Amino acid sequence: MMRQPARTSSGRYVSRLTGSTLAIIMAGGRGERLKDLTANRCKPATPFGGKFRIMDFVLSNCVNSGIRQIAILTQYKAQSLIAHVQHGWSYLRGEFGEFIEVVPAQQQMGANWYQGTADAVYQNIELILSHRPKHVLVLAGDHIYKMDYGPMIAYHVEKGADVTMGVVEVPASESRHFGVLTATEWNRVTKFSEKPEVPDTLPGRPDTILASMGIYVFNTRLLEMLLREDATHETSSHDFGKDILPKAIAGSLQVFAYPFQDVKTRAQSYWRDVGTLDAYYEANLELVHVEPELNIYDEDWPIWTYQVHQPPAKFILDEDGRRGLAINSMVSAGCVISGAYVRESLLFSNVRVEERSTIERSVILPNTRIGAGCVIRGAIIDEGSEIPNGMSIGVDREADAARFLVTDKGVVLVTAEMLRRITS
Numbered sequence: 001m002m003r004q005p006a007r008t009s010s011g012r013y014v015s016r017l018t019g020s021t022l023a024i025i026m027a028g029g030r031g032e033r034l035k036d037l038t039a040n041r042c043k044p045a046t047p048f049g050g051k052f053r054i055m056d057f058v059l060s061n062c063v064n065s066g067i068r069q070i071a072i073l074t075q076y077k078a079q080s081l082i083a084h085v086q087h088g089w090s091y092l093r094g095e096f097g098e099f100i101e102v103v104p105a106q107q108q109m110g111a112n113w114y115q116g117t118a119d120a121v122y123q124n125i126e127l128i129l130s131h132r133p134k135h136v137l138v139l140a141g142d143h144i145y146k147m148d149y150g151p152m153i154a155y156h157v158e159k160g161a162d163v164t165m166g167v168v169e170v171p172a173s174e175s176r177h178f179g180v181l182t183a184t185e186w187n188r189v190t191k192f193s194e195k196p197e198v199p200d201t202l203p204g205r206p207d208t209i210l211a212s213m214g215i216y217v218f219n220t221r222l223l224e225m226l227l228r229e230d231a232t233h234e235t236s237s238h239d240f241g242k243d244i245l246p247k248a249i250a251g252s253l254q255v256f257a258y259p260f261q262d263v264k265t266r267a268q269s270y271w272r273d274v275g276t277l278d279a280y281y282e283a284n285l286e287l288v289h290v291e292p293e294l295n296i297y298d299e300d301w302p303i304w305t306y307q308v309h310q311p312p313a314k315f316i317l318d319e320d321g322r323r324g325l326a327i328n329s330m331v332s333a334g335c336v337i338s339g340a341y342v343r344e345s346l347l348f349s350n351v352r353v354e355e356r357s358t359i360e361r362s363v364i365l366p367n368t369r370i371g372a373g374c375v376i377r378g379a380i381i382d383e384g385s386e387i388p389n390g391m392s393i394g395v396d397r398e399a400d401a402a403r404f405l406v407t408d409k410g411v412v413l414v415t416a417e418m419l420r421r422i423t424s
Contacts, residue, residue, distance in 0.1 A: 014150035018066035021153055022133035024124075025058055026117055026214070027141035028075030028105065033276045035405055036415045037382060042074065043275070044141035045081035047365050047383065049287055049296055049303075050332045050348055053084055054274065055141050056305045059100070062139075064301055065149040068098035069131060072141065073120045075105040075113060088306020103127065109231070119238035122227040129224065136223050138240070140214030144283055144294065145260075145271040146301050149215075152258045156217040162253040163222070163245070165189065166215030168260050168271050169208050175199035177275065179212035179241040181257055189255040194241040213260060213271060216240065222253075270294045278409045281380055284346050284363045288330050310334030310349055322355045332366075340370075354389075362394070382415040388423060 031043025038046065044055035055072075062070050074081060082102050092098035103124055105113050114120040121128070121138065128136060135153055147166075156164035167181055180199040182191035191200065192212070199209045218226075226244055230236050236243045249255050260269050270293045274280040286292050296303055310333040315324035322339035329342050332349040339355030345362045353359060354372040362376050365383040370376065374387050377394030381387065393400060394412050403422050405413040 014154050015066050017135070017153045017157060018150045019068075020134040021067050021069070021137050021149075022128060022131050022135075022220075023062050023067050023070045023137045023139055023149075024121055024128070025055075025062075025070065025072045025139045025141045026120060027055060027072050027078070027081060028114055028120060029142060030076045031142065031275070034280060035277060036413060036418070037277065037280070037380070038077070039415070039417070040077060041080045042076050042078055045078070045084060046274075046280070047348055048144060048274070048280075048284060050330050050346055051307050052296075052303055052305045053081070054144065055081060055084070056088075056303055057144050057146070058139050058141050059085075059089060060301075060303045061145070061147050061149060063092075063304065065147075067137065067149060068092055068096075069133065070100045071124065071127065072100065072102045073105075073114075073124060074102060075120070078102075078104065084306055088304070116237050116239035116242070118227055118230055118240050118244045121223070122231050122238070125224055125227060128220070133220055136218045136220050138214075138216040138218065142275065143214065143271060143273055145213075145269065146294070146298070146303075147215075147260060147269070147271075148301075152215070153217055155258055156256070159187075159256050160254060161217070161256045162219060163248055163255045164217040164258050165245070165255065166213035166260055167210050167257045168213055169202070169268055170211045172199055172201050172207050172209045174211075175209055177273065178209070179214075179245070181210045181212060183210060183257045187257045187259070189249055189257050192241070192245045192249055192255075194239070194246075210257065212241065216245075217258075277380065277405075277407045277413055278411055281363055281407075281411045285344070285361060288328055288344055288346055290328075307333070307349065313337070313347075317355060348383075360394075378410060379412040379414060382413070385414055385416045385419055387414070387419070 027044040031038035108123040182200040272283045313331045313335040315337045317339035324337040326342040331347045334350035340353040340357040342359045347364045348366040353370045357374040360377045362379045364381045370387045371389035373390045375392045
């Protein structure tokens with residue numbers, strides 16, 4: 001069993017560490033496992049939780065942790081993410097050395113775009129060094145969680161670590177989606193394998209593995225050395241998980257794991273990789289539970305975002321068969337439920353549902369219109385979709401598969417482009 005980090009660092013000590021840390025957020029991935037949901041946006045820009053984007057969670061973690069120097073590395077279909085960050089995250093004060101910079105891929109090191117996660121950071125190494133941080137915190141921009149990075153950075157310093165990796169426990173059956181670690185009782189990492197088919201499991205727990213969260217703390221000069229050395233190898237994939245970390249461990253550097261656990265209970269904290277449509281669907285619907293594991297109402301750790309100013313949600317009509325109702329659901333601003341029934345669903349902003357329609361266990365993204373007499377069950381309806389009157393979704397799997405995309409677990413993804421194809 002891994003040792004939980006001791007809770008010894010004072011708040012002032014931690015704040016000094018976070019104040020001298022630069023966060024690099026990797027936001028250039030295609031999000032291919034989300035299929036058509038990322039056809040026109042990168043994964044970190046995907047809406048989540050009724051009013052947020054996935055990126056808002058890692059940005060909120062940084063700001064709430066006292067990290068106010070942040071660079072976001074983009075590449076794939078980043079326009080909506082860039083606009084979101086410009087609109088909602090421009091309040092940091094440059095005169096105090098605070099910033100959130102969106103850094104596009106610029107072929108800084110030759111004719112190639114980013115070849116891997118490590119290459120993305122390497123191509124921006126001069127930008128990183130110009131800010132002279134003591135530590136660099138490398139973060140994935142596509143996970144849902146709330147985490148104070150301060151104690152992790154303090155743990156890194158107290159251990160005298162060269163590299164510290166945030167880790168969570170996940171089922172061994174999911175190993176092909178994660179980097180998998182092997183660590184000693186004292187959290188020293190002895191092995192790292194990227195997406196292995198046969199992973200090392202935890203001692204006495206053959207069904208559980210230790211997975212990387214895509215969170216790394218580096219000493220700045222060491223990071224520079226590792227990246228420059230990796231860039232000289234033409235056979236390298238220039239990836240943190242495949243190249244940098246395995247070589248660091250094999251080279252006898254001090255690499256430690258930081259378990260993402262509740263300090264008091266040692267229970268694993270909430271963390272979701274919403275990289276598949278089923279995972280994305282389930283994580284959104286978890287929020288409508290009475291007491292969801294992810295508390296987005298937490299005033300002590302707010303999730304910041306940009307949102308268009310819209311009127312409150314409205315429920316209208318009160319007749320048999322035409323009654324505006326939402327039960328065990330989350331309904332965002334700007335929504336109008338007009339004589340329709342919504343159950344166990346999450347509606348993002350500016351969704352209109354017309355009379356005699358029924359929505360059950362579905363995720364409806366912003367600016368969607370659902371016509372009269374529709375039935376929608378177990379679906380994700382993408383942003384800007386217009387469901388015609390009388391359409392049924394999630395009722396006949398064979399019919400859905402012919403028109404839309406159906407996951408292994410039966411969730412139906414509907415996009416505006418799919419609807420145009422079948423109605424044109």
